[in-house]
Amino acid sequence: MIIAKEFTEQNKKQLLDMINEINEYDADFEGLEHVGKMEDYSAFLKELEKWKYQEQIPPNYSPQTTFGVFDNEKLIGGFVLRHTLKGTLINHGGNIGYLVRPSERKKGYGKILLKLALEKARDIGLEKVIITCRNDNIGSTKVIESNGGKYENVYYDESLKKNYKRYWIKCE
16 A cells, blocks of 8 residues: 655654665655755654744745655655745746655656645645656656646756756646
8 A cells, every 4th residue: 555644753764765775876866855965863853844834934935744655664755745836946846846766766656656745735725736857857757747747838947957847737
């Protein structure tokens, strides 16, 4: 059974295993950048909780909830759901950032993971979301489009010197 849930103390080993795998594959943490920066697990959990509430974060940032996605007990990836969009997130980042661990890619988990993220978005009252991916990321393009993503445009991120595709998806 595949589920999305917020991280708890009980998920420490699973998350550390996924982080180590991503680092071993020399993959990036795009979609879950804050996970790749985690050093102290207890402090990380407190940060995740804080970021859910606008009054606890800087005013120019968007509140967000981070979920792990588990197939039985194995952490296969995760996603961040941004409750609102502010600043550059409108062009690059969007409402949902997601990641599938390298050993679980190309197995259909991306499609399931994004579907779960869309369900959580609907649960918090979002009717549609913006989601982006690098212009050259064929896998994410397929995942987004298979979940009903409607292409809007390409946005060039000057700071990263990369093109990103922007999509709208209804949270049905």
